[in-house]
Amino acid sequence: MERQIRYQREADLEWARQFTKHPGSERLLSCIQCGTCSGTCPLSIYMDLTPRQVIALVREGFREDALRSKTIWLCASCYSCSVECPQKIGITDIMYRLKREAIRSNLYPKRFPIPVLAREFCEMVRRHGRNSEFWVVFRMALRSNPFALFSMARTGWHLWRTGRLSLRKERIRRINELQVIPTVSKEVD
Amino acid sequence: MQPSAKYLYYPGCSLKGTGIAYEESLLTTLRLLEVAVTELPDWNCCGATSYMSVSETSAALLATRNLALAQQAGMKDVLAPCNACYLTLRKSQELVAHYPEMAQEVERFLEQAGLPQLDSVRVRHPLEMLYTDIGVQRLRELTVRRLQGVRMASYYGCQAVRPYSEVDDPHEPTRMDEILRAVGVEPIDYTLKTKCCGGSLTGTIHEVGVRLNYILLKEALRKGAQAIVTICPLCQFNLDAYQAEIRKQTGEPIDMPVLYLTQVVGWALGGGFRELGLHRAISGKKLIEQWFTVKKEAETYV
Numbered sequence: 001m002e003r004q005i006r007y008q009r010e011a012d013l014e015w016a017r018q019f020t021k022h023p024g025s026e027r028l029l030s031c032i033q034c035g036t037c038s039g040t041c042p043l044s045i046y047m048d049l050t051p052r053q054v055i056a057l058v059r060e061g062f063r064e065d066a067l068r069s070k071t072i073w074l075c076a077s078c079y080s081c082s083v084e085c086p087q088k089i090g091i092t093d094i095m096y097r098l099k100r101e102a103i104r105s106n107l108y109p110k111r112f113p114i115p116v117l118a119r120e121f122c123e124m125v126r127r128h129g130r131n132s133e134f135w136v137v138f139r140m141a142l143r144s145n146p147f148a149l150f151s152m153a154r155t156g157w158h159l160w161r162t163g164r165l166s167l168r169k170e171r172i173r174r175i176n177e178l179q180v181i182p183t184v185s186k187e188v189d
Numbered sequence: 190m191q192p193s194a195k196y197l198y199y200p201g202c203s204l205k206g207t208g209i210a211y212e213e214s215l216l217t218t219l220r221l222l223e224v225a226v227t228e229l230p231d232w233n234c235c236g237a238t239s240y241m242s243v244s245e246t247s248a249a250l251l252a253t254r255n256l257a258l259a260q261q262a263g264m265k266d267v268l269a270p271c272n273a274c275y276l277t278l279r280k281s282q283e284l285v286a287h288y289p290e291m292a293q294e295v296e297r298f299l300e301q302a303g304l305p306q307l308d309s310v311r312v313r314h315p316l317e318m319l320y321t322d323i324g325v326q327r328l329r330e331l332t333v334r335r336l337q338g339v340r341m342a343s344y345y346g347c348q349a350v351r352p353y354s355e356v357d358d359p360h361e362p363t364r365m366d367e368i369l370r371a372v373g374v375e376p377i378d379y380t381l382k383t384k385c386c387g388g389s390l391t392g393t394i395h396e397v398g399v400r401l402n403y404i405l406l407k408e409a410l411r412k413g414a415q416a417i418v419t420i421c422p423l424c425q426f427n428l429d430a431y432q433a434e435i436r437k438q439t440g441e442p443i444d445m446p447v448l449y450l451t452q453v454v455g456w457a458l459g460g461g462f463r464e465l466g467l468h469r470a471i472s473g474k475k476l477i478e479q480w481f482t483v484k485k486e487a488e489t490y491v
Contacts, residue, residue: 023245023288042385046397074394077238078347078385083359092352099242113393121239125251129233133206137392148395155430162469164207172233177254177302184298185246 012061019058024082024093031055037081037091047071051081051091058094067107072098073114113144129172134165194227196313197264199255201235201274201422208271208422210466211449215270215315217464218455222323222331229258229267235277238388245284249291250298252281256312257304270315270451272421273388275356276348278312283353314349315451316420317356320364325371332457335373336480341453342379342414343369344405346424350383359383365450369418372457377412381405386427402427403435406443415476416446418453425449432472446473446480456481 020028038050049057049071057066066072072095081091099118102108108115117140124131124139134156141149159165172178196219204212219226232255234240240248255278259267269275284291285307299306319328343365349356357364362383366376386405391398405428409417419425429447436443447470455465462468467481 023284023291042401043387043390043397046394074390074397076347076385076388076390077241078388079351080347080383080385083351096241096245100244103243114389115242117389117393118239118242121237122243125234125236125240131202131234131237133202140392144393151395152392154433158430158433158471159207162471164209164469166206170202170205173231177304178233178251180301181247181250181298184301185244185250185294 007062010062010064012063014061015063016059016061019094019097022093022097024090025097027087027089028055028059028094030087031059031089032087034086036084036086040080040084041075042078042080043074043076047074051075051095054098055089055091055094058098064107066098067102067105068109069098070109070112071095072102073108073112075099111144113140113148116140116144126178127175128170129175129178130170132166132168132170134167135169194225194264196224196226196266196268196318197229197259197262198226199229199232199235199267199269199274199278201232201269201271203271203422203426207426210469211270211422211425211451213464213466214449214451214455214460217460218451218458221455221458221460224323226268229255230262232258235269235271235274237273237277241277246291246294248277249281249284250295252277253285253295253298253307254302254304256281256307256310257299257302259310260305260307265309266311266313266318268313268315268318270420271423272314272346272348273423275312275314276353279353279355282312314356314420316345316349316364316368319368319450319454320357325367328368328454328457329371332372333459334457336453336457337373338375339416339480340375340377340414341369341416341418341448342377342409342412343382343418343450344379344409344424344428345383346419346421347383347385347388349420365418365420368450368454372454374418374453374457377409377414379409379412379414381408386424388423388427391427391431398427399431399434399438402431403439406432406435406445407441409445410443414445416448416473418448418450420450429471444473444475446470446477448477 035052038044038052075095120139236248236251350359369376387398387401452465
């Protein structure tokens with residue numbers, strides 16, 4: 001009961017309303033809670049909340065509960081839910097938006113590898129214009145779980161032997177063209 | 190650089206790294222089909238799923254630069270073989286088409302970066318290109334050798350057919366089966382063909398990623414497939430690289446070749462073992478060698 005009351009005080013309907021102004025989320029409020037998204041999601045059984053529950057939380061304005069959920073990070077962006085949703089809600093885009101807000105508000109689970117990967121990846125692309133598979137995985141492991149490097153070594157060896165592991169740092173020539181991005185974009189998302 | 194090139198090839202990071210066999214087999218196949226292709230000069234990262242998780246606008250601008258480079262090169266068709274690259278480039282187009290604010294951002298970005306405004310660049314996937322521009326009939330005619338009686342599961346993965354449907358039907362794609370049949374391979378009825386492989390999850394939440402791949406492999410095996418055929422470097426990597434681990438975990442004797450569609454088609458068209466990157470497989474090496482290194486006189490010519 002206590003939790004129920006706290007929940008209602010925490011609800012931020014204005015946030016939910018603002019949410020619907022962004023690409024893919026326009027139809028958020030028309031969710032009928034049918035659960036098709038959770039049923040079709042290949043990862044829902046590994047999630048703390050199902051996609052349907054996350055959508056319900058967002059729709060009712062429970063911002064922090066949605067942002068702290070591991071679900072948004074487990075979403076692999078396979079778009080099954082978006083394609084199957086009978087109400088045509090862009091659920092994948094909603095997950096993306098929640099990821100961005102969680103990173104910006106520092107609400108993601110610390111040392112959880114997925115947001116760490118996202119940040120390392122972006123940093124590398126910002127600096128070099130390209131991503132070098134080996135280095136981005138290496139940096140992610142260092143910053144989330146260095147022990148994982150031992151178990152990755154075996155896969156690395158297979159890749160090395162078949163000529164599929166490149167240690168080269170990839171970069172583009174005209175990086176200046178990408179460097180205007182932060183000045184141009186208003187970063188509204 | 191061929192001035193007469195019809196397609197601009199956008200490799201993305203994987204086709205230069207773990208997915209290098211995809212690049213090798215795609216370029217070989219296109220050469221055998223006498224299709225002129227040239228690499229997009231100074232291309233940048235598509236952003237994959239990570240960039241979109243940090244900033245939507247930046248992600249769209251990042252992808253857009255590649256389209257503007259194609260525009261600059263005076264070409265219409267950008268061939269993006271990686272499912273994630275394909276989707277990301279397509280998505281940036283959709284964002285521009287449907288959201289005026291995003292279109293403004295893109296316009297300002299291109300202006301400041303000194304790049305041409307976008308006009309009519311098309312993003313293409315090799316599966317769609319083989320099916321639409323070359324055609325099943327022509328592939329059948331050009332086939333010089335067949336993998337007679339080999340049963341394969343065509344696996345599309347997610348982002349090539351979802352959410353956009355130019356490559357194939359998002360619910361029941363069949364084009365890969367048609368192409369395989371045309372070059373003499375028997376496709377099985379693989380109901381998991383659009384189920385996600387987990388993408389980068391094998392590198393982050395490893396147990397979950399491996400589990401998804403186990404399900405995909407196990408189902409292919411159960412349906413009687415001898416190999417899986419993919420059109421995405423990440424799907425190929427995930428399904429190929431962790432089979433030893435899956436064997437150890439589950440005790441199941443899974444050792445299945447995971448091939449690129451372009452390796453199978455390229456071989457049927459007469460391509461060589463190494464130029465199709467067939468030596469780069471991690472799993473199912475024995476079968477791959479058995480199928481693709483038959484002696485000349487033993488080859489079944491059509």
